[in-house]
Amino acid sequence: MSVLRRPLLALARSGRVKEALTTLPVASSVVRGYVPGESTDDAIRATARLLDDGLAVTIDHLGEDTLDAEQAEATTRVYLHLLDQLAAHGLARRAEVSLKLSAVGRALPGTGTDLALENAHRVCEAARAVGTTVTLDMEDHTGVDATLTILRELRREHPDTGAVLQAYLRRTEADARDLAYEGSRVRLCKGAYDEPSGVAFQTREEVDRAFVRCLRILMAGQGYPMVATHDPRLIRVAGSLASRHGRHRGTYEFQMLYGIRPEEQRRLAGDGETVRVYVPYGTDWYGYLTRRLAERPQNLSLFVTSLISKK
Numbered sequence: 262m263s264v265l266r267r268p269l270l271a272l273a274r275s276g277r278v279k280e281a282l283t284t285l286p287v288a289s290s291v292v293r294g295y296v297p298g299e300s301t302d303d304a305i306r307a308t309a310r311l312l313d314d315g316l317a318v319t320i321d322h323l324g325e326d327t328l329d330a331e332q333a334e335a336t337t338r339v340y341l342h343l344l345d346q347l348a349a350h351g352l353a354r355r356a357e358v359s360l361k362l363s364a365v366g367r368a369l370p371g372t373g374t375d376l377a378l379e380n381a382h383r384v385c386e387a388a389r390a391v392g393t394t395v396t397l398d399m400e401d402h403t404g405v406d407a408t409l410t411i412l413r414e415l416r417r418e419h420p421d422t423g424a425v426l427q428a429y430l431r432r433t434e435a436d437a438r439d440l441a442y443e444g445s446r447v448r449l450c451k452g453a454y455d456e457p458s459g460v461a462f463q464t465r466e467e468v469d470r471a472f473v474r475c476l477r478i479l480m481a482g483q484g485y486p487m488v489a490t491h492d493p494r495l496i497r498v499a500g501s502l503a504s505r506h507g508r509h510r511g512t513y514e515f516q517m518l519y520g521i522r523p524e525e526q527r528r529l530a531g532d533g534e535t536v537r538v539y540v541p542y543g544t545d546w547y548g549y550l551t552r553r554l555a556e557r558p559q560n561l562s563l564f565v566t567s568l569i570s571k572k
């Protein structure tokens with residue numbers, strides 16, 4: 262973990278900083294590097310290009326933490342439209358969607374879990390109708406139990422619903438064991454939120470070691486591991502664990518974020534690996550972008566330059 266990560270994530274929560282940064286048009290150079298655009302058409306165009314390059318895709322409509330049932334309904338409809346468009350453009354076979362439960366109502370007091378389950382269920386039904394799948398993104402640690410409960414419910418009817426586990430959480434090895442069963446699609450990532458030491462490992466070394474332990478469990482298990490990292494060392498470890506466990510290509514996949522290490526994405530795909538690119542789109546890019554900047558403080562200078570020049 263970068264030493265700057267925690268202060269950057271804290272700074273990003275300040276209302277004034279948010280106001281200053283969100284006045285930047287989405288077209289500013291830094292945002293554009295991570296988010297292909299605001300509209301569903303932009304996402305579809307980016308997806309078509311990536312698929313042409315031999316990559317697979319998972320699309321995320323940006324937005325999180327809604328406390329408003331109408332907003333949750335609007336987000337659900339955006340996903341239904343997106344799935345419809347994927348099918349209309351013949352892209353649904355190699356493009357799925359990633360869904361944040363807090364964007365479809367999980368955080369609503371009282372009724373949140375039920376509402377998020379109902380909305381996520383509608384998205385899963387629509388995905389199945391066009392021949393693709395849904396993966397439930399994982400958010401901060403306070404939502405992990407609710408997310409895994411909703412996942413279990415969804416998997417009764419939609420066993421191909423993907424889960425996400427974050428290696429930085431101390432609980433995750435146990436969750437990985439629970440989820441390493443046949444047919445279980447599990448994305449393993451390091452984790453992107455600012456979590457307290459009581460629940461999460463804090464140093465890069467600890468997180469990397471935890472990632473490898475979880476990867477061992479998932480690769481040895483019966484499920485379908487989705488290795489979501491840009492870290493060259495962990496990508497190598499994943500490859501060797503896959504061979505050690507006699508897994509052939511297509512029984513696991515790599516995943517990376519749109520705009521990050523694109524040459525590596527193409528290199529792995531050229532080697533015959535399945536590589537899925539996470540494509541976020543929409544107007545609500547602030548939370549996503551600040552997490553990416555906190556991971557890579559070098560990008561801040563680019564960001565400040567674009568802020569000053571108001572490109």
Ligand code: FAD
Pocket residue numbers: 397398399400425427448450451452453454489490491492493516517518521522538539553554556557560
């Ligand atoms: P790092 O150690 O952060 O990076 C390794 C190398 O990758 C760096 O040295 C650098 O070369 C490159 N790199 C990394 N980040 C950047 C950047 N921002 N800009 C440029 N280069 C960079 N987190 C969640 O908490 N929940 C989720 O549901 C979730 N879903 C994800 C889905 C996918 C497909 C991916 C790839 C990540 C997801 N994440 C999610 C984010 C993840 O938890 C990490 O925060 C993020 O991937 C950075 O960690 P890393 O494994 O790439 O390792």
